[in-house]
Amino acid sequence: MRFLICSFDGLRPDLISPELTPNLCRLQSLGVTLANHRTVYPTETRSAFPSLVTGATTNRHGMVGNKYVDRSVSPPRYIDTSDAVLLRKLDLESGGKLMSAATLGEILASEARSLAVLATNTPGTTRFFHHKAEDVGHVRLSGHFREACTADALAEAEAGVGPLTPVPPNIEPDKAGQDWITSAFLEVVWPRYRPDVTILSYGEPDVTSHFHGTGAEATRGIIAHCDRQFGRVLDWWEAECRAEGVQIIAVSDHGHITGHTRASVIDSLRDGGFRPGIEPAPEVDVVVVPGQAGALYLAEPTEEQIARLVATITEQPWCGPVFTRTRNGIDGIAPGSLGNHLVFADHPRAPDVSFSFRADDGVDPFGLIGGTFYDNDRRAGLGVHGGLHPKELAAVGIVAGSAFSATAGSISAVPSGICDFVPTILYLLGIAQPDGGMTGRLLTELLADASKPEVRSEAFEARIGNFTQVLRRIQVGSTRYIESGLAEG
Template sequence: MLHRSGPNRVIIVLFGGLRPDLISPSRTPNLNKLRRRGTMLARQRTIYPSETRVSLTSLITGATPDRHGIVGNRFLDRVAAAPRLIDTSDDRLVEDLDAASCGHLVGVPSLGEILAANGKSFAVLASNSAGATRMLNHKARSLSQVTLSGHFARVSTSPPTLERVEARLGPTPAPAPHGTPDLSAQAFLTSALLDEVWPQIQPDVAILSFGEPDTTSHYCGIGATRTLEVIGFLDRQFGRVLDWWESEGAPQGVHLIVASEHGHVTVHAQADLLDTLNATGIRCGQVPGPGIDAVVIGGQVGAIYLKEPSDGAIRRLVAAMMERPWCGPVFTCARSGEDGIAPGSLARHLVFADHPRAADILFSFRGDDSRDPFGYPGRCWSPHWPVGLGVHGGLHAKEMSSLGILAGPLIRSGVKSHVPSGICDFAPTVLSLLGISRPSTMTGRVLAEALIFGAKDPPAIETVHKARAGEYQQELRRVQVGSTVYIDSADASSSPHLN
């Protein structure tokens, strides 16, 4: 734990889906300025699946999905009398599920709970979906902690704070029209933080979460003109925070953490997912119901839940997928060691997916390092997103790569750290800055190499896990620092180049 003469505080600013290679001195001068001022995490990775609400839950718990239990943006609840799909974008459903589970929707303590138990305050301001905003502090209402949404006033957990913000700034902005850049909410929340939340509350920890450029990357493409314009707009909003921080925040012991929860790749071809699965004779559908043998959650990361799981059915479905050119890495329950039940699959514990809510078959769509129409490396197949648009969820290096910059009185200045790090590391590092011990539920570590009183760069041990069935083969790369293991990336091929 670290201390200074006065109290330390932390502000985390999240840029939804921002790839680190989209930062530049001309496009993002403020982010670039912070990068020079603090410590840049050059090998920062998110968690698998690289989906927003999974990653955000890992950020605020400091734990991998096998511990916190949010195994996908959507997952099948097989415990209910009638199995049902759970969509965590629905904030009211999130609260209902937490109540119904006696407070155990998330299986480990979150940052809000830990801070409250230590007498510290916490505020969340987010323009993500209503559910993602709630997931950043799903206990906010019962803990009397502030949450403000950039679009959904109902998500607010402090009516007086919302009233003051709207009295100053006007009504909470309506969601942007489908497929258009979402700008108003980002400016609204930045002003809410600087003009109301900080002056009135001065929270020990605050999260300002921009939902962009994720939305525009999905609907325009990661390197499209509109997306780059959105990134520039966000950088200007962040510049307001940075100006305040340099003049007032840093002298008061405020530390800044800037991050993104995942990266993006570009769709280059369409995958015939359901046709391939149904050709096996196993009746597959996207929702549970009569006559459905397997529920397929076919987002950019795939999850298959069998009504009556059997090794034979799992092997049949996996074998069919592995014959298709779009099939990327596949994970099933462990048969022994690192091998999955189905030939060619890897054990799902290797990607921290061994949880009662986990699907019988987890898979990603195949990616490559070719350049997209905008000149950026990283392409993949998709079952539903149009060619040319940005997606995430899988294990391509550009999906797993995410932004990480730390700055403040106790952070090393002008450093580019090449020590592997991950999204689970932010919560323990925040607690360390506040003088709070890291709970044993956290799998992340304190980023000591970024701290002025920290240790020397710790060593990293890299491992590669391989599996093969016929012409299909896959390779998963992981790296370990101390007791913390990170997923670096994974890919699959139908050619012998991985041998």
């Protein structure tokens, strides 16, 4: 039995349709759609994909955001995880502990099995899929970035399908990269290596959504293009490999909502008497990590300063749910905040205060639900993600193949998440999970003779002044998923 995971970065499940994505719909007809499938918090790519490959939430693997402040060194340093060379350096410096949970590639290598990665995401994201590929002799290929590729595989791929494609400008949808990785998989990696597990990651429609809008014509165009490339893979699977026991899993790492009102966190904090900056410096008393998932690191993170910081941001119209380290198992140490363990973000790298921008259920110009405040230099009306709106948390999940016994074309309403795929793959391969690392569950409802698990809901609330936030989660057996986090006041 072998597995192929096909990922579509930033694809909202409600954009799958017969007109736009006929091949993903074809996969749905051949398999099972996970209708209540979710990602992790923060809903950022380089938190979510580490969760995919570790089967664990952020608090276990330690990738607390696309960017974070590393306070394990003196002086603290700002880390941008899009940099594949930096990630390699950090892993070597830490004695192989870049991530604090074992990854799928490491686990497979320990069992003399293989993982191949082909991706058009950023160099750092591509490395995250299998950050030790060069150490264990596995394949990792980027459609654009040589520094993210393993050397031998790159040489073979370029000989077989041509040179790496140049990175297009952000305003231009990336078609050539998707074509290249699809061809490299079908013509080189599968015939040459036949990996036990392959991750084929299309880096779109994420970038196009950020620069054109989630429902824009350009975004719909690149979704359709990625679907056509996936159609080549699905044709191969149906003609050659379905009967050989290859299982297909289609995923996305998060959804998008639309930024409608620009805000400035730095200006708000400066008005509140802080000395903010975007990276550690002697004159900075609070680092505001750039991005749509709010991360604030204090130079002196006393309980008093954390409470002052929370009081300042909860007075702002842009402030959504707020989290600090826990006081009592529910509340955070600052009034008005919830404990960051409730969103599975309580890692040593976690910020002193994390927050989401305030989101709502407004309908954007493309007819899509979900709007939010945002903090970047782009115009309103573009796609963003990182927070706790249900449409940011919603992710694609479709499975097909002989291992999944549910009726073809069926829908599973049982809640599931991005952390659940690796535990399920390992179970089907007969490989034991590492002790204590994974938080995802075995998707028993998709397997033979499965009983439907018990599902329960829970909610947590915190207030300060006129600010109120509510976090909703859902529990399947002992596994918990985040449904939403919203604030008002």
